[in-house]
Amino acid sequence: MVRAASTLGFLTFGLLLAAVPSRAANPFDGGGSGGIEVPKPNLEALQEAAADARRSSADLYSFSKEEAAAAQLKFAFGIKAPRKPGFTFDADVPADIQAQMRADLAFIKGIAGDKATPLHRKIFGGVNGADYTKFFETRVSAIGMNGCGNGNAVACVIPFRDPSKMWLTKNFIRFSHPQVSRMMVVFHESRHTETQNGNWSHATCPTPFLDANGKDMKSIWTGATLAGEPACDETPLGSYGSSTIMLKNISKFCTNCTDKVKMDAGLYADDQMGRIIDADAKKQMKNDFNQ
Numbered sequence: 001m002v003r004a005a006s007t008l009g010f011l012t013f014g015l016l017l018a019a020v021p022s023r024a025a026n027p028f029d030g031g032g033s034g035g036i037e038v039p040k041p042n043l044e045a046l047q048e049a050a051a052d053a054r055r056s057s058a059d060l061y062s063f064s065k066e067e068a069a070a071a072q073l074k075f076a077f078g079i080k081a082p083r084k085p086g087f088t089f090d091a092d093v094p095a096d097i098q099a100q101m102r103a104d105l106a107f108i109k110g111i112a113g114d115k116a117t118p119l120h121r122k123i124f125g126g127v128n129g130a131d132y133t134k135f136f137e138t139r140v141s142a143i144g145m146n147g148c149g150n151g152n153a154v155a156c157v158i159p160f161r162d163p164s165k166m167w168l169t170k171n172f173i174r175f176s177h178p179q180v181s182r183m184m185v186v187f188h189e190s191r192h193t194e195t196q197n198g199n200w201s202h203a204t205c206p207t208p209f210l211d212a213n214g215k216d217m218k219s220i221w222t223g224a225t226l227a228g229e230p231a232c233d234e235t236p237l238g239s240y241g242s243s244t245i246m247l248k249n250i251s252k253f254c255t256n257c258t259d260k261v262k263m264d265a266g267l268y269a270d271d272q273m274g275r276i277i278d279a280d281a282k283k284q285m286k287n288d289f290n291q
């Protein structure tokens, strides 16, 4: 079913990309007749199709490489003035959800650490609230409400709608996981704002996808089996990889976290590490965590 859905998504985008020919707006076109007809994406149609695309309900929100490519067409080539870090809530974000998000971000802002691994320094900077806040606020400019494609989602970034907007679902205040793991999702989603990096779209988990004991790998968020799902990463720098690095560093180096926070951070980091399916990437992360 999942494979059918992603194929459908691909086909839909393929058709939309091809169906709207227009004259190439390039200096070689000459503006007269005889110019080369090239397909120009109909971005409104792309956005509508993306909004309607079926999503896997097995894990966190995911989008296809084609959808990320559409986002890049739309957003990455415009020169944007650097904006002031910070974000706004849409008017329809309920007060209790806003309060939870602010409390979570305040918790992250309060973190202090005495060390960070090289990969953590590369992605986030130090293990400290100022660097995490800067990471978030330079990527996310607005927060709105959305269903995020499946009933278990708590947050998502939908690059082709707005690459710097994070969407929260009503589950954000009903989340049954520890606070630090909800922040793991939020920072995972923040990484998806990076249009210049193809939004770090997920890799497809292998089939079968087994843990060290030969059991099916399951989502810690939903309990669903992950084989064949778009819920893995092939690089330490992607959304699963980077949020794993963040939590692993918090578990190892936070100096003002409670034992429970450090334990939760380690537990969820170890779980998400299982999503890294490339052997070299995994080795790189293991080495990094020992530094």
Ligand SMILES: [Zn+2]
Residues within 6 Å of the ligand: 060, 061, 062, 188, 189, 192, 202, 239, 240
């Ligand atoms: Zn993701």
